[in-house]
Amino acid sequence: MSGPDTLTNVSPGVTRAESCVIACADAWRGAGEIMASPFGTIPSLGARVAKLTFAPELVLTDGEAALMVGAPPLATRPGELVREATMPYRSVFDVVWSGRRHIMMMASQIDRTGNQNISAIGDHHHPKVQLVGVRGAPGNSVNHPTSYWVPDHSVRTFVAHVDVVSGVGYGRAAAAGSGALRFHDIRRVVSNLGVFDFETPDHTMCLRSYHPGVTVDEIVAATGFELTIPDDVEETRLPTLEELDLIRVVLDPGTLREREVRT
Amino acid sequence: MADKRTTVEDMVGELRSGMTIGIGGWGSRRKPMAVVRALCRSAVTDLTVVAYGGPDVGLLCATGKVRKVVCGFVTLDSIALDPHWRAARQHGKVEVMEVDEGMFFLGLQAAAWRVPFLPTRAGLGSDVLTINPDIQLVRSPYGVASPYLSDPADADVELVAMPALHLDAAIVHANRADTAGNAQVLSPDAFFDPLFLGAAERRFVTAERIVENGTLAGGTNPLSSVPIHRMLTDAVAPAPGGAHFTANPPDYGRDEAFQKEYAAAAGDPAEWEAFAHRYVLVTEDEYQARIRGRAPA
Numbered sequence: 001m002s003g004p005d006t007l008t009n010v011s012p013g014v015t016r017a018e019s020c021v022i023a024c025a026d027a028w029r030g031a032g033e034i035m036a037s038p039f040g041t042i043p044s045l046g047a048r049v050a051k052l053t054f055a056p057e058l059v060l061t062d063g064e065a066a067l068m069v070g071a072p073p074l075a076t077r078p079g080e081l082v083r084e085a086t087m088p089y090r091s092v093f094d095v096v097w098s099g100r101r102h103i104m105m106m107a108s109q110i111d112r113t114g115n116q117n118i119s120a121i122g123d124h125h126h127p128k129v130q131l132v133g134v135r136g137a138p139g140n141s142v143n144h145p146t147s148y149w150v151p152d153h154s155v156r157t158f159v160a161h162v163d164v165v166s167g168v169g170y171g172r173a174a175a176a177g178s179g180a181l182r183f184h185d186i187r188r189v190v191s192n193l194g195v196f197d198f199e200t201p202d203h204t205m206c207l208r209s210y211h212p213g214v215t216v217d218e219i220v221a222a223t224g225f226e227l228t229i230p231d232d233v234e235e236t237r238l239p240t241l242e243e244l245d246l247i248r249v250v251l252d253p254g255t256l257r258e259r260e261v262r263t
Numbered sequence: 264m265a266d267k268r269t270t271v272e273d274m275v276g277e278l279r280s281g282m283t284i285g286i287g288g289w290g291s292r293r294k295p296m297a298v299v300r301a302l303c304r305s306a307v308t309d310l311t312v313v314a315y316g317g318p319d320v321g322l323l324c325a326t327g328k329v330r331k332v333v334c335g336f337v338t339l340d341s342i343a344l345d346p347h348w349r350a351a352r353q354h355g356k357v358e359v360m361e362v363d364e365g366m367f368f369l370g371l372q373a374a375a376w377r378v379p380f381l382p383t384r385a386g387l388g389s390d391v392l393t394i395n396p397d398i399q400l401v402r403s404p405y406g407v408a409s410p411y412l413s414d415p416a417d418a419d420v421e422l423v424a425m426p427a428l429h430l431d432a433a434i435v436h437a438n439r440a441d442t443a444g445n446a447q448v449l450s451p452d453a454f455f456d457p458l459f460l461g462a463a464e465r466r467f468v469t470a471e472r473i474v475e476n477g478t479l480a481g482g483t484n485p486l487s488s489v490p491i492h493r494m495l496t497d498a499v500a501p502a503p504g505g506a507h508f509t510a511n512p513p514d515y516g517r518d519e520a521f522q523k524e525y526a527a528a529a530g531d532p533a534e535w536e537a538f539a540h541r542y543v544l545v546t547e548d549e550y551q552a553r554i555r556g557r558a559p560a
Contacts, residue, residue, distance in 0.1 A: 064451060064452065065450075065451035065452035066451060086451060088451065088452040088453065088454070089289060089452060089454055089455070090368065090453075090454070090455060090458075093365045093368055096365060097365070097383075097384075097385075119361065119390070120352075124361075124390065124394045125394075126355055127352055127353055128353070129349075129353070130344070130348065130349040130352040130353055131344070132336045132337070132338055132343060132344060133316075133334060133335050133336030133337060133338075133361055134335060134336070134361055134362070134363055134389065134390075134391060135335055135336045135363075135364055136335070136363060136364040136365060136385075137363070137389070138363040138366070138385050138386045138387075138388075138389035138391050139363045139364070139365040139366070139383070139384065139385030139386070141388075141389075142384045142385065142387050142388060143384055143385070164390045164394070165388070165389050165390040165393075166389060166390070167389075168387070168388035168389050172388040172389070173387075173388045175388065176387045176388035177387075177420075177421055178416055178417075178420055178421075179384050179387050179420045179421050179422050180384065180387035180388040182384070182414075182416050182417075182420075183384070184388075
C-alpha cells in the first residue's frame with residue numbers, strides 16, 4: 001500500500017489482516033460496559049473498531065495502569081492518551097473475578113475442546129520449549145468470557161491435545177465441576193484463516209466462517225483434529241466502509257496489522 | 264524514629280543460601296536489580312525466587328543462584344521470553360512452581376494476612392493443578408441449608424485453596440524512600456510490592472534516593488504515591504539506577520538496547536562470559552559507570 005491513506009485511493013481489496021480485525025471486533029459485539037483485553041495487534045485493532053462503532057461502552061486499558069477514554073490509534077504516544085480512571089494490575093483481578101471482562105488471548109496451541117497452552121511445549125517438567133508461562137489464562141478462562149487469537153493457524157497450533165492446559169476448555173471445565181463451569185465461556189477463536197466457536201452439542205470446535213480468500217479445505221488441512229463444519233458455514237463478513245476507514249485511516253495508518261498477518 | 268538506612272551490600276549480607284526470596288516489580292518493570300546484581304556476585308545459592316518474573320529471574324538463573332522459581336510467567340515485556348530462563352528450564356537446571364497470576368497474588372495475600380490459603384476459581388480445570396499436585400482444593404462449607412448462600416450454584420462448591428507464599432525476605436525498588444522506611448512509587452502502578460513486603464520475614468526497600476521522613480509527598484506528588492508504609496520495611500538503601508535496565512519511570516525508562524544485549528548473551532557461552540565479566544561480576548559503582556559510558560542508543 002502506498003500513497004496517502006484515504007478510503008478513496010487505497011486498494012478496494014480487503015486484506016487478510018483486515019478480515020481478521022473485523023472477526024476480532026465482532027467478538028465484543030453486544031458486550032456492554034466491560035473491559036476488553038486484546039492481546040496482539042489485530043485484536044487490539046478489533047477492540048478499538050468495536051468501541052468506535054457498535055460497542056461504545058467497552059472499557060480499554062492503556063496497557064499500563066489506567067483506563068483510556070475513546071479508542072486512540074495504535075501508534076499514540078503515552079503522553080497523548082486521555083485517561084479516565086486508574087487500573088493498577090492488582091485491581092485488574094477485581095475486574096477478572098467480577099466477570100466484567102472479555103479477553104482475547106493468544107495461544108501457542110489450542111485444541112478441539114478449547115484448551116489453550118502458553119506455558120511450555122513438551123512435558124512441563126522437562127520442556128522442549130519454555131514459553132511465557134500460564135499467565136492469567138487459568139483464572140481468566142473460568143471467570144469471564146475468553147476468546148483466542150492465533151495468527152499462525154497450522155497443525156502445530158491447532159492440535160489434538162495441548163501439552164499444558166493453561167486456558168481451560170469445555171471438557172476440562174466440565175470435569176472440574178461447578179466451580180469451574182459457573183462462569184466458563186470460551187466464546188470464539190479467530191485465526192488467520194477463519195472464525196471458530198464451540199456451539200456444538202459436545203462443545204467441540206466448529207468452523208463459523210472462513211476469511212475471504214481461504215477455502216474450507218485449507219482450514220481442515222491446517223487443523224490437527226476433526227472440526228465440525230456446519231452446512232451454513234459462510235465467508236467472514238466484509239468490513240463496512242466506516243470500519244475500513246477506521247482501520248486504514250484512523251487507527252493503523254502505519255499498517256502494523258499487515259506485519260502480524262500477511263495477505 | 265528509627266533510621267532504617269543501610270546499604271545494598273548489607274541487605275544481601277543478610278540473605279542465606281536456601282532462602283525463599285520475593286522480588287517486587289513486574290516483568291521488566293521496576294525490578295530491584297541492584298540487589299539482584301549483588302546477589303549474583305555473592306556466595307548465596309540454592310534460592311527459591313518468588314516473582315512476577317523478568318530479568319531478575321533470568322540473571323539469577325544464569326549465574327546459578329536458583330533452585331526453584333515460583334511464578335506465573337517470566338517475560339522481558341518488549342522481548343516476550345527471557346532466553347536465560349528458557350535455557351535454565353530447557354536444560355532442567357531449575358524447578359518451577361508455575362501458577363496463575365491471580366493465584367500468585369492470593370498466595371502473597373494469604374501470607375500477608377496470616378491465613379494458610381485463600382480460595383479461588385483460578386486454576387480449576389487447568390494443568391496448574393496437575394503440575395503442582397500439592398495444591399489442594401477446598402469445599403465451601405456453605406450448602407443449600409446455609410443462610411449465607413446467595414448463589415445456589417455455589418452450594419458446596421469446590422475451589423482452589425491457594426497456599427500462602429511465605430517469604431524469608433522480600434526486596435522491592437521504589438522511586439524514593441524515606442529514612443523511616445516509607446516508600447514512594449511515582450509511576451502509576453505499585454504492582455504487588457506492598458504484598459511482597461507483607462508476606463516476608465525480612466523486608467528490604469531500595470530507592471533511587473532516600474529523603475527525610477515526612478517529605479515524600481508534596482508538590483505534584485500526592486500522598487497516594489506512597490503505598491509502602493514503614494510497618495512494611497526493615498531497611499532502606501539508596502540505589503540510584505537500581506532498577507536498570509528495567510523500566511522505572513519517571514526516573515528512567517527501560518534500557519532497550521542493554522536489554523537486547525542481555526538477551527543476546529544467552530545465545531553463546533563465550534558471549535555470556537564476556538557479558539557477565541563486564542556487567543555482572545563488577546561492583547554496582549563500576550556497573551553504573553559502564554552504563555553511563557555506553558553510547559546512547
